[in-house]
Amino acid sequence: MSAFTPDAARERAGWTDFRVAAAERFAAAELPSPDEEIWRYSRIDQLDLSRFVPGIASTSIEGPTDFVSESADDPELFADETPDVFAELNRAFMTPVVIRVPAGKIVAEPIVVTHTISGSGTAVFPRLVIDAGEDSEVTVIEVFVAADGTDGDEALVVPVLQVHAAQAARVKYLAVNEVGSQTWQIGNQQSVGQRDSTTLLATVTLGGDYVRARTEARLSGQGSSTKQVALYFAGDNQMHDFRTIQDHDAPKTTSDLLFKGAVQDTAASVYTGLIKIRKHAHGTQADQTNRNLTLSEGAWAESVPNLDIETNDVKCSHASTVGPIDEEQRFYLESRGVRPEIAERLVVLGFFEEVISQLPAGALADDLRERVSTKLDLTGTRKQDKLTGASA
Amino acid sequence: MEWIDGNIGSKLTMKYPAVYLVGEGATGEVLSVAYAGEGQHQDAGAKMVHAAPNTTSKIVSKSISKDGGITTYRGLVRVDEGAKGAKSHVECDALILDEHSISKTFPYMEIGERDAQIGHEATVSKIADEQLFYLMSRGLSEEQAMGMIVNGFIEPITKTLPMEYAVEWSRLIELQMEGSVG
Numbered sequence: 001m002s003a004f005t006p007d008a009a010r011e012r013a014g015w016t017d018f019r020v021a022a023a024e025r026f027a028a029a030e031l032p033s034p035d036e037e038i039w040r041y042s043r044i045d046q047l048d049l050s051r052f053v054p055g056i057a058s059t060s061i062e063g064p065t066d067f068v069s070e071s072a073d074d075p076e077l078f079a080d081e082t083p084d085v086f087a088e089l090n091r092a093f094m095t096p097v098v099i100r101v102p103a104g105k106i107v108a109e110p111i112v113v114t115h116t117i118s119g120s121g122t123a124v125f126p127r128l129v130i131d132a133g134e135d136s137e138v139t140v141i142e143v144f145v146a147a148d149g150t151d152g153d154e155a156l157v158v159p160v161l162q163v164h165a166a167q168a169a170r171v172k173y174l175a176v177n178e179v180g181s182q183t184w185q186i187g188n189q190q191s192v193g194q195r196d197s198t199t200l201l202a203t204v205t206l207g208g209d210y211v212r213a214r215t216e217a218r219l220s221g222q223g224s225s226t227k228q229v230a231l232y233f234a235g236d237n238q239m240h241d242f243r244t245i246q247d248h249d250a251p252k253t254t255s256d257l258l259f260k261g262a263v264q265d266t267a268a269s270v271y272t273g274l275i276k277i278r279k280h281a282h283g284t285q286a287d288q289t290n291r292n293l294t295l296s297e298g299a300w301a302e303s304v305p306n307l308d309i310e311t312n313d314v315k316c317s318h319a320s321t322v323g324p325i326d327e328e329q330r331f332y333l334e335s336r337g338v339r340p341e342i343a344e345r346l347v348v349l350g351f352f353e354e355v356i357s358q359l360p361a362g363a364l365a366d367d368l369r370e371r372v373s374t375k376l377d378l379t380g381t382r383k384q385d386k387l388t389g390a391s392a
Numbered sequence: 393m394e395w396i397d398g399n400i401g402s403k404l405t406m407k408y409p410a411v412y413l414v415g416e417g418a419t420g421e422v423l424s425v426a427y428a429g430e431g432q433h434q435d436a437g438a439k440m441v442h443a444a445p446n447t448t449s450k451i452v453s454k455s456i457s458k459d460g461g462i463t464t465y466r467g468l469v470r471v472d473e474g475a476k477g478a479k480s481h482v483e484c485d486a487l488i489l490d491e492h493s494i495s496k497t498f499p500y501m502e503i504g505e506r507d508a509q510i511g512h513e514a515t516v517s518k519i520a521d522e523q524l525f526y527l528m529s530r531g532l533s534e535e536q537a538m539g540m541i542v543n544g545f546i547e548p549i550t551k552t553l554p555m556e557y558a559v560e561w562s563r564l565i566e567l568q569m570e571g572s573v574g
Contacts, residue, residue, distance in 0.1 A: 312488035
C-alpha cells in the first residue's frame with residue numbers, strides 16, 4: 001500500500017476536495033506498464049511507490065517575481081487534462097507556482113524557479129503554471145536539482161508544467177534536470193497556444209536514474225507556432241525517456257522539434273514523438289528531428305518518430321538518426337594534430353551546440369556547456385583507465 | 393535479399409515483410425508502394441533485424457492516399473548488440489491527394505550497437521501546385537498531370553522492376569487516377 005492515499009492528500013494545504021478527488025482517482029487507477037505503447041521501452045515496471053512518501057521540494061524563485069504566486073486561489077486553474085496517473089498524483093499532492101503575465105506586458109528578464117530535492121524516499125510534486133496574457137512575453141527557467149551532498153538519495157519527482165499562451169503571446173520555457181543519480185523523475189508538460197502565439201519548450205536532461213518527460217504542445221489558434229528542443233546525455237545506468245506530441249488543431253500552424261541526445265556506458269535513451277495534424281489544420285507545416293549519438297558499447301537508443309496526418313494541405317517531415325561519432329569528423333580533427341580523445345569531445349560538444357544555441361538559457365548556457373563537458377570527461381577518464389589497465 | 397512489395401487492392405492490408413540478417417555482410421532491401429483509395433486502409437512496412445556484423449539494409453516506402461483512403465507505414469529496424477558496422481536507411485514518403493485522406497507513419501528503431509549507423513526520413517505532402525500548374529500549362533489535363541506526378545513519385549521503385557511489370561504498374565496507377573479531380 002502506497003502512502004499516496006486520499007487521507008494523505010487531505011493533509012496538504014489548500015483545495016482539500018480537489019486534492020482528495022484526484023487522490024481517489026489515482027487510487028482507483030492502475031499504474032501503467034510497458035505493455036502500453038506510450039510506456040513501451042520505459043522502466044515503469046521497476047517503480048515501487050511504496051518506497052516513497054509525499055514530501056515537498058524547497059523551491060526558490062529568482063528574477064522578476066511580480067507576477068509569481070505560490071498560492072493560487074482557484075483550483076480550476078489546475079483542472080487541465082490529465083494524460084496519465086502521474087499527472088493525477090501531482091494534482092493530489094502538488095506544490096504550485098503560478099506565473100500570470102498580464103496582457104501586453106513584456107517581462108524582459110527570465111524568471112528562474114529552482115526546486116531543490118533532498119531526502120531518501122521523498123516524493124515531490126512541483127507544478128508550474130505559465131499563463132501568458134494577450135501579446136505578453138515571458139521566459140521561465142525551471143531547474144530540478146539535488147541538494148548538495150544528497151546525490152545518492154533515492155527520490156521521486158513528478159512535475160507538471162502547464163503553459164497557456166493567449167493570442168499573440170510569446171512564451172519561452174526551459175527545464176534543466178540535474179536531479180540525483182538515484183532519483184526518478186516522471187514529468188508531464190502541456191502547452192496550448194492561441195491565435196498567433198509562439199511557444200518554445202526546451203529541456204536539458206543530464207541527471208537522474210530514470211527520467212521521463214511527456215511533452216504535448218497543442219496549437220489551438222490559427223497562425224500559432226511552437227518549437228520543442230531538447231538535449232539529453234545519459235551515462236552509467238541512466239535512462240532518459242521522452243515522449244512528444246505536436247498537435248495541430250487549427251489552420252496555418254507551425255511546429256518544429258529538435259531532440260539531440262547521447263548515450264554512453266550502459267545508458268539508454270528513448271525518443272518517441274508524434275506529429276498529429278487534424279482534419280481542419282490546413283496550411284500546416286510540421287518538422288521533427290531526433291539525432292542520437294551512441295558513445296559506448298552497451299548503450300541503447302530507441303527512436304520512434306511518428307506521423308498521423310488527416311489532411312493534405314500540409315508540409316510535414318521527420319528525420320531520425322542513431323549512430324557513433326562521424327569517423328570523418330574525427331579523422332579531420334586528428335589530421336590537424338588534435339588528440340583522439342579531444343577530437344571526440346569536440347565532435348560531441350559541436351553536436352550539442354546546435355541545441356544549446358537555441359535554448360532560452362541566457363547566462364546559463366555556458367554553465368550547461370560546462371556540465372556536458374564534465375560528463376564527457378568522466379567517460380574520458382574511464383576510457384583512459386581501461387587503456388592503462390590494458391597496457392599494465 | 394530484395395523484396396518489392398506493391399499494395400493496391402483489398403480493403404485492409406496489413407503486411408510487414410521481415411528480413412533477418414543473420415550472416416555477416418548480408419543485405420536486405422524492401423521497396424514498397426501502397427495506394428489507398430476509397431474505403432481502403434493500406435497498413436504496410438518492413439522489419440529489418442540486424443543480427444550479424446556489417447549487415448546493411450534499406451527500406452523505401454512510397455504511399456499514396458486518395459478519396460478518404462488511409463496509408464500507414466509501420467516498420468522496425470533493430471540492431472542487436474554485436475552487429476558492428478550495421479547500416480540501415482529508411483525512407484518513407486507519402487502523398488495525400490485530397491483533404492479527406494490520411495497518412496500515418498510509425499517507424500521503430502531499436503539500436504543496441506554503438507557502431508551502427510541508422511537513419512530515417514519521411515515526408516508527407518500534397519501534390520505541389522507548381523508541378524500541377526507547369527504540366528497543365530503544357531496542355532495536359534488535370535487528371536493526366538496528376539497521374540504523371542504520381543507516377544514520378546513512385547518512379548524510384550518502379551524503375552527497379554522488370555519492364556513489363558513497370559509498365560503494368562504505371563497503367564494501374566493511371567487507371568486508379570481516372571475520374572479524379574484533385
